[in-house]
Every structure is written in structure tokens, then in C-alpha cells.
Amino acid sequence: MRNLENRRVILTSRPVGVPQSEHFATDTAPVPELSPGQILVANRFVSVEPAMRGWVNAAPNYSPPVPVGDVMRAFGVGEVVASQADGFKPGDRVAGMFGWQRYAAVDAVIARRVTDHDLPESTALGVLGTNGVTAYWGLLGVGLPQAGETVVVSTAAGSVGSAVGQIARLKGCRTVGIAGGAQKVRQCLEEFGYDTAIDYRDGDLGAALDAACPKGIDVYFDNTSGRISETIWPRLAVRARVVICGTASITNWDPWPSGPRVERHLLVKRARMEGFLLFDWMDRYEEAVRDLAGWVRQGQLRYREHVLCGLEAAPGAIAMLYRGENTGKLIIEVN
Amino acid sequence: MRNLENRRVILTSRPVGVPQSEHFATDTAPVPELSPGQILVANRFVSVEPAMRGWVNAAPNYSPPVPVGDVMRAFGVGEVVASQADGFKPGDRVAGMFGWQRYAAVDAVIARRVTDHDLPESTALGVLGTNGVTAYWGLLGVGLPQAGETVVVSTAAGSVGSAVGQIARLKGCRTVGIAGGAQKVRQCLEEFGYDTAIDYRDGDLGAALDAACPKGIDVYFDNTSGRISETIWPRLAVRARVVICGTASITNWDPWPSGPRVERHLLVKRARMEGFLLFDWMDRYEEAVRDLAGWVRQGQLRYREHVLCGLEAAPGAIAMLYRGENTGKLIIEVN
Numbered sequence: 001m002r003n004l005e006n007r008r009v010i011l012t013s014r015p016v017g018v019p020q021s022e023h024f025a026t027d028t029a030p031v032p033e034l035s036p037g038q039i040l041v042a043n044r045f046v047s048v049e050p051a052m053r054g055w056v057n058a059a060p061n062y063s064p065p066v067p068v069g070d071v072m073r074a075f076g077v078g079e080v081v082a083s084q085a086d087g088f089k090p091g092d093r094v095a096g097m098f099g100w101q102r103y104a105a106v107d108a109v110i111a112r113r114v115t116d117h118d119l120p121e122s123t124a125l126g127v128l129g130t131n132g133v134t135a136y137w138g139l140l141g142v143g144l145p146q147a148g149e150t151v152v153v154s155t156a157a158g159s160v161g162s163a164v165g166q167i168a169r170l171k172g173c174r175t176v177g178i179a180g181g182a183q184k185v186r187q188c189l190e191e192f193g194y195d196t197a198i199d200y201r202d203g204d205l206g207a208a209l210d211a212a213c214p215k216g217i218d219v220y221f222d223n224t225s226g227r228i229s230e231t232i233w234p235r236l237a238v239r240a241r242v243v244i245c246g247t248a249s250i251t252n253w254d255p256w257p258s259g260p261r262v263e264r265h266l267l268v269k270r271a272r273m274e275g276f277l278l279f280d281w282m283d284r285y286e287e288a289v290r291d292l293a294g295w296v297r298q299g300q301l302r303y304r305e306h307v308l309c310g311l312e313a314a315p316g317a318i319a320m321l322y323r324g325e326n327t328g329k330l331i332i333e334v335n
Numbered sequence: 336m337r338n339l340e341n342r343r344v345i346l347t348s349r350p351v352g353v354p355q356s357e358h359f360a361t362d363t364a365p366v367p368e369l370s371p372g373q374i375l376v377a378n379r380f381v382s383v384e385p386a387m388r389g390w391v392n393a394a395p396n397y398s399p400p401v402p403v404g405d406v407m408r409a410f411g412v413g414e415v416v417a418s419q420a421d422g423f424k425p426g427d428r429v430a431g432m433f434g435w436q437r438y439a440a441v442d443a444v445i446a447r448r449v450t451d452h453d454l455p456e457s458t459a460l461g462v463l464g465t466n467g468v469t470a471y472w473g474l475l476g477v478g479l480p481q482a483g484e485t486v487v488v489s490t491a492a493g494s495v496g497s498a499v500g501q502i503a504r505l506k507g508c509r510t511v512g513i514a515g516g517a518q519k520v521r522q523c524l525e526e527f528g529y530d531t532a533i534d535y536r537d538g539d540l541g542a543a544l545d546a547a548c549p550k551g552i553d554v555y556f557d558n559t560s561g562r563i564s565e566t567i568w569p570r571l572a573v574r575a576r577v578v579i580c581g582t583a584s585i586t587n588w589d590p591w592p593s594g595p596r597v598e599r600h601l602l603v604k605r606a607r608m609e610g611f612l613l614f615d616w617m618d619r620y621e622e623a624v625r626d627l628a629g630w631v632r633q634g635q636l637r638y639r640e641h642v643l644c645g646l647e648a649a650p651g652a653i654a655m656l657y658r659g660e661n662t663g664k665l666i667i668e669v670n
Contacts, residue, residue, distance in 0.1 A: 225598040244602045258593045263560045266610035267579045273608045275601035 004031040008071045009100035009314045011056055017252040018322045019056050024072060024315035032105045039111060040082040041094055041104045047075040047125040048317040048330040050248055059253055071099040072314070077114060077124040093117070095124040100314045102334055112285070116293045126159050126329035127296060127303035128289050130278055134245065135163035136288035138276040139221060143243045147172030149218035150237070152209070154228050155248055157184040159303070159329035162192045164221045166301050169193055176212045178228055180324060191302050205231045216240070224249040226259070233265040240271040251322060304328025310335040339366040343406045344435035344649045346391055352587040353657045354391050359407060359650035367440045374446060375417040376429055376439045382410040382460040383652040383665040385583050394588055406434040407649070412449060412459040428452070430459040435649045437669055447620070451628045461494050461664035462631060462638035463624050465613055469580065470498035471623035473611040474556060478578045482507030484553035485572070487544070489563050490583055492519040494638070494664035497527045499556045501636050504528050511547045513563055515659055526637050540566045551575070559584040561594070568600040575606040586657060639663025645670040
């Protein structure tokens with residue numbers, strides 16, 4: 001593999017808030033030698049996640065920040081091109097935390113074998129990857145929806161949200177999506193099958209929720225925090241469950257933002273709010289992918305991808321995501 | 336019973352915030368005739384609860400507000416003096432929502448039979464009543480403490496908090512109590528067996544919590560909300576559970592108070608916050624009382640009562656509670 005040259009996107013300084021293109025640089029480097037137990041993966045696609053803000057910020061988080069000077073942490077999907085690990089051979093399709101780079105030399109234990117060869121490779125980063133599995137276990141493992149209940153989803157047209165809404169509907173729930181702008185609202189209704197979709201930028205969100213949820217909100221899948229959540233809380237039903245999956249509306253946690261206190265809502269409604277991180281559900285990952293892939297094949301679970309060409313597009317892509325300019329799961333096709 | 340005269344404490348106007356003595360008046364009235372299925376109870380003791388603020392305020396709550404002109408809603412314990420209900424006879428000891436009055440004519444189905452005759456009657460309003468059962472199921476049913484975990488309790492010397500701390504300790508947890516003032520801190524350590532007790536009014540609460548909880552906080556039993564809770568949140572351990580049982584530090588929810596957002600703490604720690612109301616656990620009430628009474632008999636569960644003499648003391652007692660002037664479960668001995 002010594003003749004291969006690696007293209008990499010490096011974190012060059014530590015951002016405060018949303019990472020911008022100036023916090024990264026692209027370079028080239030030799031492909032590292034494999035140690036025993038390692039595989040060399042040629043990335044076909046790498047992913048862009050809202051969580052990347054947390055991965056590079058200095059604030060305490062659920063994983064240590066990416067060191068300045070290192071390849072940017074990212075999920076990737078691609079092909080094994082060399083293997084020093086039992087059970088992996090060139091040509092195998094794998095997904096994992098391979099970073100924003102052309103070639104990744106990784107311990108085989110962190111690689112997930114992708115076996116749904118009838119489905120597009122890129123789905124391993126979205127609807128059949130972290131987004132779909134997050135939606136699946138966040139909703140079914142923490143939100144615990146029952147048929148007939150009302151499920152409200154924020155960032156309802158997003159890659160996690162759109163899957164949450166569709167899974168909730170498959171489980172017999174009434175689904176209400178909250179999204180920003182007429183186009184996303186239309187997407188919610190026409191593509192993702194929400195019973196109701198609300199544009200939070202247009203008109204009185206509280207009144208729209210009252211109309212959409214006459215019996216209150218049983219499950220709130222929270223991808224945003226902020227004003228949307230504050231409008232939801234007083235409308236929670238008794239024994240409601242709030243899945244805290246993301247905080248997309250808060251662009252900066254330093255200084256820490258304030259808002260109306262939630263405790264009394266939880267007390268009066270005996271409601272539950274719980275943080276969800278996919279890492280805690282890794283042992284049940286394949287179980288989710290199996291169901292999700294089945295629904296995709298049957299046309300019951302739709303998804304959108306927004307593919308940017310070339311690793312050069314990666315540095316600006318996180319900010320693009322936070323500006324809401326993507327029209328589906330944001331993915332970089334590695335050149 | 337027509338020769339009996341009832342003494343009653345009536346809600347005369349609707350308070351905003353903490354009810355004061357001017358919101359009540361005492362009067363006398365004839366004892367009502369019993370309907371079939373009813374019993375007449377002579378209250379020996381009636382109780383004073385922080386929850387009474389919510390019971391009389393107009394803000395949406397978990398039960399409809401006490402109507403102006405009605406007897407104040409309150410728990411009581413006393414003796415059956417007349418019965419039109421099968422299974423109840425004069426002399427039976429009962430507890431229930433009997434109101435701030437000398438005599439209560441109530442449906443027998445709302446009365447709880449008090450059978451621990453070897454223990455003081457007043458305990459049915461505190462450690463063997465709503466406070467003890469709230470502590471028991473709030474902690475064991477929602478907080479789910481495991482042996483070896485760190486449990487932090489706010490209003491740690493209070494009638495609920497002191498029971499929470501002692502039950503957690505009986506279950507093998509390290510217990511940290513937060514209370515206001517040196518006297519309550521001493522009570523926490525000397526009477527209620529907390530491993531550590533912290534005076535939140537004295538010095539740096541965060542630093543004291545860091546010292547007391549080096550491995551983070553696994554269970555936070557929240558009776559206060561406000562600044563104490565905000566200092567706890569960043570110190571929650573992974574998979575922590577926060578039991579929202581009361582909001583004693585917030586004297587007014589109109590206008591609704593603000594504070595630092597909690598979502599990111601819950602997300603990063605995959606923590607859970609859940610409201611607890613005793614009403615949801617009524618079918619498991621006796622199970623709790625059985626354990627609590629056993630611990631009281633064995634000297635493993637200590638409690639304090641602060642008894643005021645006469646119904647005339649009731650109108651000012653809620654405000655007294657909110658000023659923190661009571662030195663134990665606040666109870667009115669009916670004259």
C-alpha cells in the first residue's frame with residue numbers, strides 16, 4: 001500500500017460554536033502501515049453530522065474532543081483494500097468511524113460489516129447508519145410510543161427526524177412534524193407521511209400544536225431544544241416521554257443559554273425527559289438496521305441524501321448543516 | 336351527630352404564590368348528615384404540605400384547585416365517630432384527605448385504615464403517610480438507586496428528604512444531603528445519618544458537591560428546583576436519574592421562572608429527569624407503609640414532627656413552611 005497517497009481533512013484550530021471551514025485544512029500523507037488486527041479502508045462516502053460541533057469543541061462532552069492536528073472524526077463507508085485482521089478481506093464493504101480521509105487504517109473491531117448490498121452504499125451513513133439507528137432506538141428504546149399516541153418530532157424533515165416520524169407512524173402513532181420553511185413542511189407531508197406538519201417560523205407554534213395535538217403530546221422527540229421545546233413542554237400529556245437527542249437550535253453553549261424552567265411541567269405531568277446517545281445502544285445496532293433495511297426495501301421508510309463531491313467540500317459542510325441549507329442527510333463523496 | 340359542631344378552615348380568596356393566613360378564615364358549621372357509604376371522621380391531626388400552594392393557586396396543576404369558599408384540602412388522621420359504610424365502625428383509626436376541619440364526612444373509599452397502633456397516630460401524616468411513601472416510591476420507584484451509588488437529596492432535613500436519605504442509606508448508597516443552615520446540616524448528620532451534609536447558604540455549593548461526590552451524582556432527589564438543581568446538573572454521572580418531587584425554592588410560577596437549560600446535561604450524561612406524584616402510586620401505598628413502619632420500629636428510620644396546636648394555627652402554617660421555620664413535619668393538632 002506504500003504507493004497510495006492519503007487525502008485528509010485536519011482540524012487546525014478549536015472552534016467556539018459551529019465549526020467553519022477555516023478550522024480545517026486538507027493535506028496529503030502516506031498511507032500508514034497496518035498493524036496486526038487492522039484493516040485499510042478506502043472510504044467511498046464520509047458523513048457530516050450536527051454532533052461534529054460537540055466533537056471539536058472544548059466543552060465537556062460525551063467523548064474527548066478531536067485533537068487539533070488530527071484527522072476530523074467522521075463516519076465513513078467503503079471497501080477493505082488490505083487486511084491484517086482475521087475475517088476481513090479486500091473487497092469487503094465496511095462502515096465505521098473512519099474519519100474525513102481517503103484511506104483509513106483502523107482496528108477491524110471498530111468496523112461494521114455492511115451486508116445490504118442491494119441498497120445504495122451511502123445508506124450506511126444515513127437511514128441504515130447512525131441516523132436511522134438513532135431514530136429507531138431513540139424512539140423505540142427511550143420514547144416508548146404506544147399505538148394511538150401522538151408523537152411530535154422537531155427537525156422533522158432531517159435525517160433523524162424523518163425516520164422517527166415514519167417509524168412512529170409504522171407503530172400506529174399520530175405523527176406531527178415541526179420543520180423550518182414551507183418546503184420542509186411539504187416534504188414532511190408528501191415524502192415522510194406525517195399526519196400534520198408545522199412550520200415553526202410561520203405563525204403561532206403553540207396554537208398550531210394545540211390544533212394538531214388536542215389530547216396533548218405523548219412523545220416528543222427533541223432534536224432542537226430552544227423555543228420549539230419550550231412551546232412543547234406545557235402541552236405534554238400525562239406520563240409523556242421527551243427524548244433529548246440533539247440541541248440543533250442552540251448554536252453556542254458558552255455562555256450557557258437560559259430558558260423557562262422545565263421541572264414543574266415534568267412534575268405536574270409526571271413526564272420523563274431522557275438523553276439518548278447511540279453509543280449506549282451499539283449492541284443492538286444490527287437489530288435496528290435489519291428492521292430499517294426491511295422498511296426501506298418495502299418503500300415504507302423514505303430518506304433523502306444531499307451528496308457533496310470531494311473531501312474539499314467537507315470543511316464548510318458542518319456550518320452548511322447548521323444554516324439548514326442541506327436538503328437531506330449530508331454526505332461527502334470521497335474523490 | 337346533629338349535636339356536634341364542626342370547626343373548619345375555609346379558603347376565602349385565591350392566592351398568587353405562597354398562601355398566607357389572610358387567604359383563609361375559620362368558621363363553624365353543622366356536621367353534615369352521612370349518605371350511604373360515608374363515614375364521619377373526627378380529625379386528631381391534620382397536615383400542612385408544600386403542595387398546598389399548588390392546590391389553591393389558579394395555575395394548571397395535577398388536581399383542580401380548591402374552590403374559594405370550600406374547606407381547605409388537607410390530609411388528616413383521626414377516628415371514625417359514625418359510619419354508614421360497610422367495614423367501618425366507630426373507633427376505627429383512619430387517614431385520608433379529610434380537610435382542615437374538626438369533622439369530615441367522607442366517602443369511606445377515600446379513607447385508609449391505619450393499623451400500626453403501636454406507633455404514634457401523627458406518623459400517619461408524615462413518615463408513615465404521604466411524606467414517607469413519597470420518599471419511598473419516589474426514590475425506589477423512579478430514582479432506582481443501586482448499592483454503592485451516590486444519592487443527593489435537597490431539603491435533606493425535611494419530612495420527605497430525611498426519609499429519602501435514610502432509605503437510600505438502607506439500600507447501600509452514599510448519601511449527601513443539602514439543607515439550609517447549620518442546624519439542619521447537623522440534623523442531617525446526627526439524626527438522619529447522611530454521609531455528608533452541605534449548607535447551601537454557606538460557601539461554594541459546587542465545590543462542596545465536587546468534594547462530596549467525586550464520582551458524580553447517580554441519583555438526585557429534587558425537592559427544590561432553582562439554584563441547587565442548577566449546581567447539581569453539571570455533576571450528574573452517566574445514566575443519572577433525577578426525581579422531580581417538588582419545587583420548594585420557586586415561590587412563584589407566574590411569571591414562569593427561567594434558568595440554565597438542562598437538555599445538554601441530560602444528553603451528554605444520558606440522564607433521566609422524571610416527575611413523581613404520589614397519586615400514581617396509590618395502589619402500592621401499603622407496601623411502602625409496611626417497610627417504613629418496620630424501619631421506624633427498628634430505629635432505622637427517624638423522623639421529626641413540628642406540631643402546632645389548634646386549627647387556628649393552620650392558615651399561617653403554609654407560609655411558615657415556605658419560610659423554613661418548621662423543625663419537622665408540620666402538623667396541626669385539632670382542638
